[in-house]
Amino acid sequence: MTTAPPESRDRIYRSPMALVGGCLLLVIIGWLGIDAVVSGTGRTPWLALAVLILVVPLVVAFTLRPAVFANDDRLRIRNPFRVIVVPWGQVEMFRSTFSNEVFVKSGTKYQLWAIPVSLRGRKKAARQTARQAARPSDARGSGRGLGLFGGGGMQADGFGGRTTVPEGPTRAETDKIMDELREMQEARGQAKASQGEVSVRWAYEIMGPALAGAVLVAILAALG
Template identity: 30%
Template sequence: MKQTYRAKTGFVLGWVWLAFVAFNVWDLIAHYNGKPSLVALAVLGALTALVYVIALRPATVFTEAGLVGRNPFRTTFVPWASVEDVTVSHSINVHHSGEQELRLWTPMSSARERARAQRRGMPKQERRGRFSAEPTLSRGEQAAAEAFAGKTHADWVGDQIRERSESARRRDEEATPARVSWSYDSIAMVAVAVALAIAAIVIA
């Protein structure tokens, strides 16, 4: 079963942008007025290509066989047994197949998210003021809170990668080299964006 992790804010904003573009394309076509409409369409197309590459395409995917890192222009598949170490800073860095490293674009941890996670990991008496009150949590909620205490979403995903790689090694799975392929959809989108930008300049 696949599990996919994305930058939720960027992903949602990307789809909001697509809805915005769809409405504006319809409006520009319905009220076409020559060069200004063509320039606006070209600009919208170029920006949409960038939004796709940066916000919609990146994802971290867990499969039964291994880890799939979808970055803007490349897709890397790393078998679980080939994962040697995982470090988490601003991004998740997966060390595999000797000297190689895969930097995942999502999820990432900002300085603000890291600060919030550190506050969650502090003892309760240090976090709450004298008159503050915290809601009573159920047993499941308390377990989840303890699991995430002091951790960002990126830290948690990094832990899951470590656990899966260790489990694969315990099953004596073969550590095979990672497979890297280009993202032809992203390359095509950027090519279209460049072509639209050039067209907008020429038309203007």
């Protein structure tokens, strides 16, 4: 009896700023909402409760929920209202413009909500690259390449000596992540375990409570 090989461990990509912002928003919304439920009069507690049921799932959906999981076989994209599983063999290309996106071979495009494009990060990386290019070559090579534990820049040549490897351009953090995903797709796109169909599942656990909250808010607003 043969057993299937264990699935490789996922690399998980998320936005730290979204996580921090989502937690702060939930604390503020919870504090104001619970205070209104406990201290409010008339329809105010019910309206506050309905707003909580509506708003909390949406905050979770757009801040805490988005994540990208990548392993040797597939890319799993957890967006606010959908979960998309794309085997590497189905990935056509990645594109980074004003948002990071993956195109599958059918032509469909999916946005990577958990890996937002940072124009500020790109500008900062461009400035660092410009400063590196402006420095003299001997200054760029000095103090680097400290052997096994060094920060990089040195490699052994064919005669037992060492030579300096020029530094590459600085990249924004999200652009580095997209480079990693491209490398994984190039390495695993033809593997047998990376074939299959794209699957999409709607996040009813988010959509259901939010819809219920919206209906309650509408009813209470109509009742005055």
